[in-house]
Every structure is written in C-alpha cells, then in structure tokens.
Amino acid sequence: MNSIELREVVADFGRLIRRVEETGERVCITSGGKPAGMLLPAAELAELEHFAQRAHGGSRPRPTVGQEPPVSPEQQGPYVLYTHLDGVRMTFTRDCVTVAEVRSVEEVAWLESKARAGRQNYMDPKQTAAFEEFLAHQSPVGDGIAWIADSWKAQEPFTIIEFIKGPTPEEVALAYGADAQDITDGLLLHQVQEHDTREGTEDLPRVLVFGEAAGWTWLGYHDFDDAFSRCINPPPAQQITLTATMAKAIYEFSYCKDGEYQNPVPTEDSTDVQPDMYEIRWYTPGERPFAPHAPLAFLNAYVRRAEEETDWTDDVTLFFAGLERAFGLSLPLDAIASGHVRCARPAHG
Structure with missing residues (x-):
C-alpha cells in the first residue's frame, strides 16, 4: 500500500486521485509520518460497506475533531473535493460520480474487520x-x-x-x-x-x-x-x-x-x-x-x-x-x- 504526506497533496489532490482511479489502489495519508487517514477507491469502499452490514455488533469509530462549517466544494483538476464536518472525511467526485473517499484509519480498520466477518457466509x-x-x-x-x-x-x-x-x-x-x-x-x-x-x-x-x-x-x-x-x-x-x-x-x-x-x-x-x-x-x-x-x-x-x-x-x-x-x-x-x-x-x- 502506498503512503503520502498530507502537506504534499493538500493544495492539489488531483494527481493523487487520478492515480487511485486508474490503479484502484488505496493510499495512506500521513501527517508527520503518522497515519492520518485512508484514501480508498469508491468501488472498494462500497464493497467494504456492503459486507460490513452483514456483521452485527460494535459501534463504528467516528472522528472527534471537527470544523464548522466545512469549506465550499473545491475544484481540483477534473475532480471536485467535498470536505465533511468531522474534519477527516473527504469525498472526491468527477462528473457528479464519486471516485474516492478519505476515511479515518480507525474507521477503515473497523470496516475491514466487519466485512471479513460478513463475507464468511457469502458466495457468488x-x-x-x-x-x-x-x-x-x-x-x-x-x-x-x-x-x-x-x-x-x-x-x-x-x-x-x-x-x-x-x-x-x-x-x-x-x-x-x-x-x-x-x-x-x-x-x-x-x-x-x-x-x-x-x-x-x-x-x-x-x-x-x-x-x-x-x-x-x-x-x-x-x-x-x-x-x-x-x-x-x-x-x-x-x-x-x-x-x-x-x-x-x-x-x-x-x-x-x-x-x-x-x-x-x-x-x-x-x-x-x-x-x-x-x-x-x-x-x-x-x-x-x-x-x-x-x-x-x-x-x-x-x-x-x-x-x-x-x-x-x-x-x-x-x-x-x-x-x-x-x-x-x-x-x-x-x-x-x-x-x-x-x-x-x-x-x-
């Protein structure tokens, strides 16, 4: 999995999102060398969310740091960045279609754990x-x-x-x-x-x-x-x-x-x-x-x-x-x- 410092992309996420969209790989975003969030392709996130619904129990971790109000949508190359109130989550769209999202490291770990349990009884x-x-x-x-x-x-x-x-x-x-x-x-x-x-x-x-x-x-x-x-x-x-x-x-x-x-x-x-x-x-x-x-x-x-x-x-x-x-x-x-x-x-x- 790739990682990148937040300061390197905060002004322009466009090239990073393009790479994620083309490769389908997630990227760990760090701040001072420590994980600050996880950037996931929309398709992978949708799959995790789907299977996580099948497993019950445990509350989803939510970021406690927030900003009010969130900044207006930002055009970054062909993408539009939407920030959320929690100050961590970010959604990137292109032509009104969600391409990728940033979630907290804790939330992604929770989703992966729940999805793993939810997949156990699933077969196509x-x-x-x-x-x-x-x-x-x-x-x-x-x-x-x-x-x-x-x-x-x-x-x-x-x-x-x-x-x-x-x-x-x-x-x-x-x-x-x-x-x-x-x-x-x-x-x-x-x-x-x-x-x-x-x-x-x-x-x-x-x-x-x-x-x-x-x-x-x-x-x-x-x-x-x-x-x-x-x-x-x-x-x-x-x-x-x-x-x-x-x-x-x-x-x-x-x-x-x-x-x-x-x-x-x-x-x-x-x-x-x-x-x-x-x-x-x-x-x-x-x-x-x-x-x-x-x-x-x-x-x-x-x-x-x-x-x-x-x-x-x-x-x-x-x-x-x-x-x-x-x-x-x-x-x-x-x-x-x-x-x-x-x-x-x-x-x-």
Whole structure:
C-alpha cells in the first residue's frame, strides 16, 4: 500500500486521485509520518460497506475533531473535493460520480474487520453452484435417513419425522407438550414397549421420540389424536417435516427457514394457491424434482447424486437419500430398532 504526506497533496489532490482511479489502489495519508487517514477507491469502499452490514455488533469509530462549517466544494483538476464536518472525511467526485473517499484509519480498520466477518457466509452464484455440486458428492452423515423410508411408508415406526435446527431435543419436546417428568427421567422407548406388553396399555403409539444427530434435533411420532402442539416460538432456524399417510399413499415433505415455508415452485403473480407441502410422489427418478428457479431447486443436485451413487431404486427412498446429503440428516438405526432412544408421553396424560 502506498503512503503520502498530507502537506504534499493538500493544495492539489488531483494527481493523487487520478492515480487511485486508474490503479484502484488505496493510499495512506500521513501527517508527520503518522497515519492520518485512508484514501480508498469508491468501488472498494462500497464493497467494504456492503459486507460490513452483514456483521452485527460494535459501534463504528467516528472522528472527534471537527470544523464548522466545512469549506465550499473545491475544484481540483477534473475532480471536485467535498470536505465533511468531522474534519477527516473527504469525498472526491468527477462528473457528479464519486471516485474516492478519505476515511479515518480507525474507521477503515473497523470496516475491514466487519466485512471479513460478513463475507464468511457469502458466495457468488457460481461459487454456490460449485459448492453445492461438491457437497452433493459427499456421503451421508452417520446412518443417514434413507434406511427408514420403506417402513415409514407403512407409518412404522413413525407417521411423522421432523428435523429441527437450533433448539435442543429437550427444549423441542417440552415446546411440543411432552411430559416434563418423562423427559427428566430419561424415559426410553423400549421401556414403554415393555410396559405395554406387561400391563396391556397402549402408550407406544402416543409417545414423542426424540434425539440429536449430526447437529439436528430429530423427532418421531404418530400424534393420531393431536396430542402434541407442534409449536416452537420463535420458529427455529430450519425445520424439515416428513409425513406419511399410508391409507392415501401420500408422502409429504416441507422445509421452513426462520418460520417461512420454502415453496417448491417459483412464486408467480397468480391467484392460484401454492401448495404448502411437496408430495414426494411428484418426484420421478431421473427427473429433477424442483423447477430451476424454485426455492428448493438446490436439492436437485443432491437427489441426482443419490440416483447415481446409491443402490436405492424406490422413489421415496431415493428422495430421502437426497435429503440426507443436502442437509446432513441422520437417524440412529440401531438405537431406534432396539428402542434405546428417549421418548415422552403427552403432558396431559
């Protein structure tokens, strides 16, 4: 990075601004050898400001030295210099277009720090597509979920399977209306099975089974009599719901982010009511399940990889195999099969 003494350019910034405009390089302006301000091309400053908005927290440092009022705009070669009240910031324009600005060294450092944090989750469209293609090749985490699809179509062991990002399994179970004592006691599914066999009760179809796998809280239940509220406030960061209705051969998938349903088709200016769930039977192996510009179009690559790299042939199982790759979903096969998973009955009995 170049630097220049303020006294060398204060009378005429024109040549310096021309260099910045042509090279796109920033210049440190010093006073007595110490940094007094940073001259940045307008494009670089706009980029820093944009990404700094994505990071929260911390107040922007502002110069405390000021002048009142600022001097009138000055013509310096083809450029116009506008000074600001803080006595540090200066804006240079050419033909009514901002070319460069001087900001305090502290403010530029703050912007760079915030922009660095803001860029961490950003990728341009080409990068996003390449990254999704890379992720689609990855193997599922743990046991995955494709293994459960066949019995799930017969509503075994659960009618509804949910994955929730954010709250802990215990928090979700309590929010759904599960019995707090069962949660505290660490009630296990096989204990309910054994009690039903021994006492002739029928608690098994009415329990909420829950756990954590691969960073997701997962739930499995039937809820035939609406025993659970299925309400989390505030809505979780992400929520995936899979529902099987064996009698009608309807199997549904829905995905919400921050409480907003991600519709499987692009929003159109139409009076037609958009579906609030995606029926898995709409998917035909070999064909992309979602339109290219639909909110769920990113899933197409994962489903395609499941078709190419697994031995599954059934449409529901292939769809599950795509979901497990896309979201990193997993269900503990051995624990569910043996009943060594936590559960709770409805709080109201």
